[in-house]
Amino acid sequence: MDAVEGHRRTDSPTSHTPTGLATAVTAGDGTVLRWSTGAAALLGRTAAEVCGRPLTDLLATVPTGAGTDASPADRAAPAPVRAALAPGTATADGGEVRQALLRHRSGAEVPVTLRAVTFDGSDERLVLIVPDGPAGESDDGTALLRALLTQDRIGVSIHRPDLSVARANTGHGTAAAPALPVGGHLDDLLTEGDAAATEAALRHVLETGRPLVGLEHRLRPALPGAAERSASLSAVRLEDALGRPTGLAVLRTDATEQARARDRLELRHLAFSRVGGSLRVHRTAQDLAEVLVPAFGDLAWVDLAEAVLVGDEPPRHLGGGDLHLRRQAVSPSDGRWPDGMIRPGGVIPPFPDVPFVRAIQVGRAVAFDRAAVDRGLVAPAHIRAAVPEGGHALAVAPLFARGLVLGMVAVWRTARPEPFDRADTDLLTEIAAHAALSVDNARRYTREHRAAAALQQRLLPRAGVRTSTVETAGSYLPAAGGAEIGGDWFDVIELPSLRVALVVGDVIGHGLHATATMGRLRTAVQTLADLELAPDELLAHLDDLVARLGAEARPEDSDGVGATCLFALHDPVSGQCAMASAGHPPPLLADADGTVRAVPLSPGPPLGVGGLPFETATVRLAPGSVLALYTDGLLDRPDHDLDAAVRRLRDRLAASLPRGSLQSVGRGMLADAVLPARDDIALLLARVRALPPEATAQWEFPAEPSAVAPARAAVARRLADWGMAESAFGVELIVSELVTNAVRYAGGPVGLRLIRDRVLVCEVTDPSNTQPRLRRARNTDEGGRGLFLVAQLSSRWGSRYGPSGKTIWAELPLPAPVRPASGPAAAPHPAGTAPAAPGPG
DSSP states (O other): OOOOOOOOOTTOTTOOOOSSOEEEEEOTTSBEEEEOHHHHHHHTOOHHHHTTSBGGGGEEEOOTTOOTTOOHHHHHSOHHHHHHHSTTOTTSOTTOOEEEEEEOTTSOEEEEEEEEEEOTTSSOEEEEEEESSOTHHHHHHHHHHHHHHHOSSEEEEEEOTTSOEEEEOTTSOOSSSSOOOTTOOGGGTBOHHHHHHHHHHHHHHHHHOOOEEEEEEEEOOSSTTOOOEEEEEEEEEEEOTTSOEEEEEEEEEEOHHHHHHHHHHHHHHHHHHHTTSOSOHHHHHHHHHHHHTTTTOSEEEEEEEHHHHTTOOOOOOOSSBOOOEEEEEEEETTSOOOTTSOOTTOBOOOBOOOHHHHHHHTTOOEEEEHHHHHHHHOSHHHHHHHOOTTOOEEEEEEEEETTEEEEEEEEEESSSOSOOOHHHHHHHHHHHHHHHHHHHHHHHHHHHHHHHHHHHHHHSOOSEEEOSSEEEEEEEEOBGGGTBOEEEEEEEEEOGGGOEEEEEEEEEEESHHHHHHHHHHHHHHHHHHHTTOOHHHHHHHHHHHHHHHHHHSOGGGGGGOOEEEEEEEEETTTTEEEEEEESOOOOEEEOTTSOEEEOOOOOBOOBTOOSSOOOOEEEEOOTTOEEEEEOGGGGOOTTOOHHHHHHHHHHHHHHHTTTSOHHHHHHHHHHTSOSSOSSOEEEEEEEEOOOOGGGEEEEEEOSSGGGHHHHHHHHHHHHHHTTOGGGHHHHHHHHHHHHHHHHHHTOSOEEEEEEESSEEEEEEEESOOOOOOOOOOOTTOSSOOHHHHHHHHSSEEEEEEETTEEEEEEEEEOOOOOOOOSSSOOOOOOTTOSOOOOOOO
């Protein structure tokens, strides 16, 4: 019998699908005379095994409905079946359908429907054996296969075990793919990236029998220049009657629109999650360009208004002309920006006054083909600067925020053949709107950052100070690579008597608020330092100020007002340095021999806590010693181990000092910090020098009126030794007034000291803590003019308090160097002939 295509039911191991029609020819006594190949495939029995035997030998058991009291012969061959197969029943209703269970060679039961057809003039009969119920199911399967193979919306193909095509709807080019010829392979339709994966998935179905459902893959364009399409593939294994794989049935449906919709959704999600993660305008623009390539196009750029780059709002403009744009970001798919096109940083030339320019300026995205771009730009130079080679489709969207056009983003398609459609421009508009808000936030942050940076630069002192007794180098590093201006500061305050105050502090928080607070605290420290307070007393006053600032702040900001501070006071004459800390890390001290150690200082509470005292520690600074004051940002490490960070900083300072200047040492210590820093960093390095012994002179006198004359005489001699005899009159007068006041109002002993440096300092020390007060005497008063005379004769004067008394000091400028006269030399003023100074007022 000729074989026809069929199918195997896969839900039962005892049901098999033959590859042809199952028939048998029996003699009048039921003996099988002929046995078709379809019957052999159905029951797994060859013609040699069956012919010559009764067909009833193949019956398995009684069909459903037979009684349990039936005889073995009846159960083996029930009456209806025997009537169809037994001899002498040729006149029976040959059209009647009989159901039975036949025994497969493997022992499995095969449900079938039997129909016997008689031959005229013969007792032989033709027995039709139809598996799995009514014969009409075969017709249904044939009709289904015919319908699938003749439609044009679903690609259907039957594949051999080598995956070549045995049959397909080859007469129709489907929406899912071009026509698939017999003998071809699915790889002929797939892109190189998907061919191997799809073939592996199909072979897995062939090996395991597990169906493949909804595998998405990309198809090669049917025509040159056509758009790439996507298809969804499903496959099931075909088997013969014995369950052996004979091939695959494959269905392909067009999934292009679903794939594009999913791609747009993924691109939208990527853009919203990636663009806007930075507060830098340039980084935001670059993220936008990189998101769009290659997911949306093959080449993209972002142009921004020049005003946006410095934090200002761009001007409102409608129409063509110079829009003051600069290219900020580019993203080519191949990594190489085309020659001749405007590069990052380049100025965008003026635009013509054409409709698409006005459309962009009012917030609408536009799309063009190449011809429309050429017509709009007109000038060949503009076309060369804006059109890449092979560019055929362009989409442009404005970066539109708060009614302002901050710039625009443009995307070209060169390799991708499809033009931009309405869905594409809508998506680009949505992404550009999100990016515009991010750019505007970055612009506003740039403005605030610029203002804070300018304010802080004006508030901080000059980086280096060099005097005869100290050399300093200060450095400041903002947090987050310059994005976070904070409240860290350092200061070097020159005080009377050649003393120097070294200050470093850290205000809580970042931004303008922290910078403004830092400015107020720095001013307060300078003012308190001018009062010549001890370090612990100065921090106590500063603590009260921070507490008042917190009380004045709004309730939601009061917890954010606070600071730490370290104040060190160095006296070059004694070589002592007194310091106190309010919650600040102790400084490092590098001795002249290269040994680096932390100063043994117990920090007090941070400023603003109140109620607790501060302790002063005093260390001796040998000439050439370096003191390093820093904020805690320099100790910030990923492992948060402060002790290890201090050791690392100490080792860095010890290794750097012998080789370089203080400026280079400071740069090296900042470079060793973890960047970008999470907190801003302030660093102040100070190298101390000693005054030569001959630059100072000091005496002590009893509290007697007779001590005034010896004091004046001692000063006159020392000034003569220094070559400053011409200054003796004013200095003697100041000494006379100050010593007289000390003897009269304070008692003794009275100390007198002269210090010669860039100025001449005269100091008188007494045991009293009474504050000296300058007043204007009346014409009839016999005294009260002492401090008034001191103020007139000196460039500045003041007083400071010590543990056991006070010191009144006055500074006088040094005389200018004597230049040789062009005429006859004037006779020198005889030493010692200056008129006597008047007595104390």
